[in-house]
Amino acid sequence: MSIxxxxxxxxxxxxxxxxxxxxxxxxxxxxxxxxxxxxxDSEEHRRAYREMLLTAPGLAEHISGAxxxxxxxxxxxxxxxxxxxxxxxxxxxxxxxxxxxxxxxAGFPGELVTEGLDGLRARLNEYVELGAEFAKWRAVxxxxxxMPSSTCIDSNTHALARYAALCQEAGLVPMVEPEVLMDGDxxxxxxxxxxxxxxxxxxxxxxxxNVMLExxxxxxxxxxxxxxxxxxxxxxxxxxxxxxxxxxxxxxVLPGIVFLSxxxxxxxxxxxxxxMNRLGPHPWPLSFSYGRAMQQAALHLWAxxxxxxxxxxxxxxxxxxxxxxxxxxGQWKKVA
Ligand code: 13P
Numbered sequence: 001m002s003i004x005x006x007x008x009x010x011x012x013x014x015x016x017x018x019x020x021x022x023x024x025x026x027x028x029x030x031x032x033x034x035x036x037x038x039x040x041d042s043e044e045h046r047r048a049y050r051e052m053l054l055t056a057p058g059l060a061e062h063i064s065g066a067x068x069x070x071x072x073x074x075x076x077x078x079x080x081x082x083x084x085x086x087x088x089x090x091x092x093x094x095x096x097x098x099x100x101x102x103x104x105x106a107g108f109p110g111e112l113v114t115e116g117l118d119g120l121r122a123r124l125n126e127y128v129e130l131g132a133e134f135a136k137w138r139a140v141x142x143x144x145x146x147m148p149s150s151t152c153i154d155s156n157t158h159a160l161a162r163y164a165a166l167c168q169e170a171g172l173v174p175m176v177e178p179e180v181l182m183d184g185d186x187x188x189x190x191x192x193x194x195x196x197x198x199x200x201x202x203x204x205x206x207x208x209x210n211v212m213l214e215x216x217x218x219x220x221x222x223x224x225x226x227x228x229x230x231x232x233x234x235x236x237x238x239x240x241x242x243x244x245x246x247x248x249x250x251x252x253v254l255p256g257i258v259f260l261s262x263x264x265x266x267x268x269x270x271x272x273x274x275x276m277n278r279l280g281p282h283p284w285p286l287s288f289s290y291g292r293a294m295q296q297a298a299l300h301l302w303a304x305x306x307x308x309x310x311x312x313x314x315x316x317x318x319x320x321x322x323x324x325x326x327x328x329x330g331q332w333k334k335v336a
Pocket of ligand 1: 022024138177260261262263289290291292293
């Protein structure tokens with residue numbers, strides 16, 4: 001893919017009123033999600049679940065792309081059509097998670113660094129052959145006593161920059177995801193500081209590594225109060241803090257920013273995105289790349305009757321896509 005094509009893909013990912021569905025749960029994470037709703041974790045169940053999501057009628061109206069896992073990008077519908085083909089026919093851009101997970105950072109107890117750079121060039125080339133047009137790499141930043149260390153932030157952003165450069169070499173749009181976790185009892189101001197420091201380190205690293213920002217998408221966490229903080233910031237404060245933080249650290253040339261949901265409720269994830277867009281216009285489109293906040297309601301229903309609730313679960317995921325698509329325009333209205 002040429003530079004112009006990568007720019008076009010990046011812009012299509014954040015087209016007005018559209019966002020991304022993240023269905024790239026690793027083997028361990030999907031097992032956790034299935035365990036929680038009583039679905040046995042088998043390859044066939046994982047395939048059937050992803051088929052339910054990807055073939056939901058009307059999904060493409062508000063979904064520009066979907067992030068797949070290594071197993072999923074090789075799978076097909078029950079009728080034998082490769083998922084990537086189903087997606088392209090529907091106008092949904094295939095993406096692929098390429099990191100190999102966050103592992104303990106040696107010398108820094110409690111902190112994590114994401115692995116997966118060794119052999120990445122060859123894996124990216126294979127994913128291009130399989131039909132991927134963008135990739136995702138997630139770094140995890142934990143807030144706690146004396147955490148995060150600058151070593152943790154810089155190790156993770158260095159890896160993100162090396163990944164992003166390799167993606168663009170292979171013709172894939174890199175989605176760079178430095179997730180600041182909402183776990184902990186820190187206040188929203190602490191989340192702001194950590195997020196700002198992380199984003200500044202990230203964009204410095206991307207610059208050092210000659211990554212073309214015009215063909216890059218940022219997947220950001222929102223600036224929130226820690227999950228266990230006694231004082232929870234309201235929607236307006238989350239929206240204002242997140243926008244201010246992004247404006248202070250993210251170059252305007254970036255084609256778009258999408259958010260992860262990170263454990264927020266469906267309602268919060270949608271309301272926060274909507275409020276941010278109501279405060280616009282901003283230098284970049286702000287949209288979603290939600291995993292849990294797109295899927296959890298549909299997963300619960302599907303789990304109760306895998307075949308009988310297939311179509312009803314699809315309707316729910318399309319409703320979530322519509323709500324979040326409207327929130328990406330600042331046009332979502334809460335139903336009382
Ligand atoms: P959540 O929206 O569930 O946080 O997942 C998004 C994602 O892809 C994290 O990497």
